[in-house]
Structure formats: C-alpha cells, structure tokens
Amino acid sequence: xxxxxxxxxxxxxxxxxxxxxxxxxxxxxxxxxxxxxxxxxxxxxxxxxxxxxxxxxxxxxxxxxxxxxxxxxxxxxxxxxxxxxxxxxxxxxxxxxxxxxxxxxxxxxxxxxxxxxxxxxxxxxxxxxxxxxxxxxxxxxxxxxxxxxxxxxxxxxxxxxxxxxxxxxxxxxxxxxxxxxxxxxxxxxxxxxxxxxxxxxxxxxxxxxxxxxxxxxxxxxxxxxxxxxxxxxxxxxxxxxxxxxxxxxxxxxxxxxxx
Amino acid sequence: xxxxxxxxxxxxxxxxxxxxxxxxxxxxxxxxxxxxxxxxxxxxxxxxxxxxxxxxx
Numbered sequence: 001x002x003x004x005x006x007x008x009x010x011x012x013x014x015x016x017x018x019x020x021x022x023x024x025x026x027x028x029x030x031x032x033x034x035x036x037x038x039x040x041x042x043x044x045x046x047x048x049x050x051x052x053x054x055x056x057x058x059x060x061x062x063x064x065x066x067x068x069x070x071x072x073x074x075x076x077x078x079x080x081x082x083x084x085x086x087x088x089x090x091x092x093x094x095x096x097x098x099x100x101x102x103x104x105x106x107x108x109x110x111x112x113x114x115x116x117x118x119x120x121x122x123x124x125x126x127x128x129x130x131x132x133x134x135x136x137x138x139x140x141x142x143x144x145x146x147x148x149x150x151x152x153x154x155x156x157x158x159x160x161x162x163x164x165x166x167x168x169x170x171x172x173x174x175x176x177x178x179x180x181x182x183x184x185x186x187x188x189x190x191x192x193x194x195x196x197x198x199x200x201x202x203x204x205x206x207x208x209x210x211x212x213x214x215x216x217x218x219x220x221x222x223x224x225x226x227x228x229x230x231x232x233x234x235x236x237x238x239x240x241x242x243x244x245x246x247x248x249x250x251x252x253x254x255x256x257x258x259x
Numbered sequence: 260x261x262x263x264x265x266x267x268x269x270x271x272x273x274x275x276x277x278x279x280x281x282x283x284x285x286x287x288x289x290x291x292x293x294x295x296x297x298x299x300x301x302x303x304x305x306x307x308x309x310x311x312x313x314x315x316x
C-alpha cells in the first residue's frame with residue numbers, strides 16, 4: 001500500500017441506540033479478534049472494528065467470499081457481536097461484510113439515516129426472532145403390500161407395489177404441506193411479523209428429510225411459551241419440527257426503502 | 260459430513276440464511292453489496308462445492 005492509502009477499513013456489525021458505550025462492547029470477539037468500538041452520532045450508534053483492507057476491499061472481498069472457512073469465521077464473529085448486544089438492547093444487525101473507509105463516513109451514514117435506523121430499532125425493541133423449520137417425516141412405511149393380489153405375475157406385482165408406494169409418498173407429502181401451512185397460520189397469528197425463507201438444500205442442511213417450512217417469527221421477548229405449545233402440538237404427525245431462538249432480529253430490522 | 264455444528268452453535272447454513280439475506284443493507288464505501296443476488300449465489304455455490312468435496316473425501 002502506498003503512503004496515504006488506508007490499510008484498514010471499518011467493519012460495521014450493527015446499529016443501536018446512542019446510549020451504547022465502549023465498556024459494553026469490551027472483550028467481544030470480533031472479526032480477526034480486533035477490539036470492537038462504538039461510533040455514536042445523532043440518536044444512534046454503530047458498532048465497528050478495524051479489518052484488514054487487503055481482505056475486505058471490493059476485489060479481495062469477492063474472492064474472500066468464495067473461501068468457506070473465511071466466510072464462516074466472519075459470519076460467526078459477526079453473529080457473536082450482534083447476539084451479545086441483542087441480548088440486552090434493541091439492535092439492527094447490518095448485512096454481513098459491510099465496510100467503510102473512515103470513521104467520518106460512518107458518522108455521515110448515521111447522521112443521514114438516523115431517522116430510518118430509529119424506526120428500525122423501534123420495530124424490534126423488546127422483541128426477538130424465533131425460527132421454525134419443518135421436515136417431512138418419511139419414516140412411515142407404505143401400507144402393507146406384502147401380500148400381492150393372487151394371480152398377478154411377479155413383474156406386475158412389483159409394479160403394483162411400486163405404484164402403491166408412490167401414491168403413499170404423494171399422500172404423505174400432501175398432508176405434510178397442508179399441516180405446514182396450518183401451523184404457519186397459527187404461528188403467524190401469535191407473532192408480530194414473520195418472514196419465510198426458501199427451504200434449505202438437503203446437502204447444506206445435513207438433514208435427510210425434505211424441508212417444507214423455514215420461517216422466522218418476531219416475538220415479544222420472553223413470550224414464546226404459547227408459540228412453543230403450538231409447535232409441540234404439530235410435532236411428529238407428518239412433520240418433524242425444529243424451534244430455534246431467541247435470535248437477534250436479523251429478519252426484521254429492515255430500513256425503509258431497502259429492497 | 261454435514262454443516263451441522265455442535266449444540267448451542269448455530270449451523271452455518273442457518274447463520275448464512277440470516278446474514279446473507281437479512282440485516283440492514285447499507286451502501287458501504289466498499290460497494291460490493293451483499294444485497295446482490297449474484298454474490299449470495301457465489302457464496303452458496305462455494306458452500307455447496309465445499310460440501311460435496313468434503314463428502315467425496
């Protein structure tokens with residue numbers, strides 16, 4: 001790097017209320033283990049740490065994102081900082097790998113969008129995110145087909161059996177989807193907001209069964225017991241359900257005008 | 260080999276679900292926006308290929 005060119009960038013984790021002080025973020029494990037600090041401006045504060053420009057400038061970032069191990073390290077550090085803050089204050093998490101070249105630029109951002117940030121923080125104040133995932137249970141075996149109709153040739157009998165299994169799978173799938181829709185309706189009524197994610201690829205999720213439900217719900221802090229009861233009531237019929245949370249409100253702290 | 264992780268730690272795939280599609284989108288000074296669908300696909304492709312490499316091993 002030539003003289004005068006900045007060799008560090010500021011990585012922004014989240015925006016919160018302006019009363020955040022450095023002491024509150026002391027010791028948080030950040031990207032590259034750099035110290036985390038606070039930039040307060042107008043009514044809001046950004047939580048940032050310095051990162052190496054060689055890894056985070058536009059070109060490098062494009063390459064870096066292809067490196068799964070690196071991506072995981074950054075994602076986990078990002079989440080560690082955001083989650084710690086979200087455990088005791090409203091937080092608007094910022095999209096992964098958002099970097100600025102100077103403190104002044106972060107201040108300008110906070111100043112110009114203070115009103116939007118405040119609105120986003122108000123939407124998630126005293127609330128947290130819960131995630132529900134549903135997988136089709138395929139363990140049920142097809143109806144007894146061990147006794148083929150008399151008089152069928154072995155080939156015909158095999159085809160009949162295959163057809164019965166296929167019908168059974170289709171029926172099972174249909175019932176699982178109907179249940180997933182009914183469950184979501186009930187959960188959405190208990191939640192302040194919800195956001196549906198596409199089902200995860202089986203390769204990525206590591207689950208053998210097909211995912212048919214992947215939704216984030218915004219709930220008031222500490223008010224998940226009724227929500228949990230609804231999930232429990234649906235558990236194990238045609239769906240295997242996973243309830244996870246509380247998470248920082250990644251899916252709901254959205255600025256007006258964001259796509 | 261899956262991306263499932265130890266208890267109490269979010270699975271990477273769940274984390275990336277949130278981090279790559281959730282959160283506030285700001286135009287940083289380094290304007291490679293992760294809001295860009297292409298980039299999300301790049302990282303998910305990277306994930307998938309890494310996983311299949313691990314599976315093959």
